[in-house]
Amino acid sequence: MNTGRVHSWDLSTGVDGPGTRFVLFLSGCPLRCLYCANPDTWHMRDGQEMTVDAVMAEIEKYRTFITAAGGGVTITGGEPLLQPAFTAEVFHRCKELGLHTTLDTSGFLGSRATDDLLADTNPVLLDIKAFDVAYRSLTGAGLAPTLTFATRLSRHGVPVRIRYVLVPGRTDDESAIDGLAAFVAGLGNVECVDVLPFHKLGAAKYEALDIPFPLRDTPTPSPDLVDRVRGQFRDHGVRAF
Numbered sequence: 001m002n003t004g005r006v007h008s009w010d011l012s013t014g015v016d017g018p019g020t021r022f023v024l025f026l027s028g029c030p031l032r033c034l035y036c037a038n039p040d041t042w043h044m045r046d047g048q049e050m051t052v053d054a055v056m057a058e059i060e061k062y063r064t065f066i067t068a069a070g071g072g073v074t075i076t077g078g079e080p081l082l083q084p085a086f087t088a089e090v091f092h093r094c095k096e097l098g099l100h101t102t103l104d105t106s107g108f109l110g111s112r113a114t115d116d117l118l119a120d121t122n123p124v125l126l127d128i129k130a131f132d133v134a135y136r137s138l139t140g141a142g143l144a145p146t147l148t149f150a151t152r153l154s155r156h157g158v159p160v161r162i163r164y165v166l167v168p169g170r171t172d173d174e175s176a177i178d179g180l181a182a183f184v185a186g187l188g189n190v191e192c193v194d195v196l197p198f199h200k201l202g203a204a205k206y207e208a209l210d211i212p213f214p215l216r217d218t219p220t221p222s223p224d225l226v227d228r229v230r231g232q233f234r235d236h237g238v239r240a241f
Contacts, residue, residue: 004086005047007040007078009058011066017102017125019071022062024055024090029079031106031139033129034214035167037202041078052089063097072100074125081109088117095120108141110149115156123159123191126150130171131180138170147183154187161191166221166229167198177229181236192239195230197221 007025016023025038027047040046059073066072073094080087080103091101103117104125118124128146129135135143153160162184166172184190198220206213233240 002086002089003049003051004055004083004090005044006050006055007038007047009055011062012074013069013071016074016076016104017072017123018100020066020069021071021074021102022059022066023074023076026075026077026080026083026087028082029077029106030082030108031079031129031141033139034170035138035165035198037199037205038078039202039205039209039211044078044082047078052086052093055090056093059094059099063099067099072102074102074104076104076125079106079109081105081112084109084112084114084117088114088120091117091120105149106139107146107149108139110145110152113149118153118156118158121158123161124153125161125163126153127163127165128180129165130176131183132173132176134170134173134176138167150183150187154189157189159191160187160189162193163196164193164229165196165198166226167215168219168221168225170218172221172225172229174232177232178236181233181238184233185236185238190238192241193230193233194241195226195233197226 005027007027009024012023013020025041027041028044029042075087094101101121102123103121106127129139203213230240
């Protein structure tokens with residue numbers, strides 16, 4: 001029986017996939033995004049060990065409700081593909097119950113996702129943090145694995161929603177956004193791009209963990225900047241919100 005390191009779970013509506021969803025947060029992440037709102041999920045050691053059966057027992061408590069609300073189960077993190085076998089088994093069990101499944105991932109560990117896992121996933125929420133040299137300074141890692149994973153999802157016809165966090169001075173470069181928009185438009189399986197304005201809601205967690213919040217002095221984006229970036233994606237024929 002697969003076991004995983006679980007940070008927590010919660011119910012959400014309209015943020016982590018369609019409908020009201022049971023959202024499972026796994027512990028552990030290979031990236032260190034400067035704007036991360038959940039630094040408490042970085043380390044696997046901080047999660048509780050759970051079996052798939054135990055997770056499914058929690059999901060079962062809400063199954064009637066989330067099904068009636070047109071929702072399902074989302075696995076996020078941390079990074080769920082740091083624990084691919086556990087993620088795959090939970091999703092497979094969900095599909096056997098007729099529950100809709102959504103994977104929220106950076107794609108950096110996309111090579112760890114088996115074809116069977118992808119077959120049990122619809123859609124993938126793919127976080128593309130930047131589309132130029134800013135990616136490494138923003139995350140501590142390279143962009144190439146995420147783009148490779150995005151191309152693979154397109155090849156397999158797996159529906160994708162792109163998430164793009166807009167950080168003034170870091171991810172608002174016009175040419176980089178045009179490059180990302182052109183890449184996304186060429187995939188053929190992207191339902192839309194969610195342009196997510198940078199926020200500081202996780203700042204208190206950094207204080208509690210005695211970790212400096214790197215973007216404490218960075219402003220949130222103006223409505224005009226958000227509109228400009230959404231418009232750039234739309235100019236390439238990509239739905240953007």
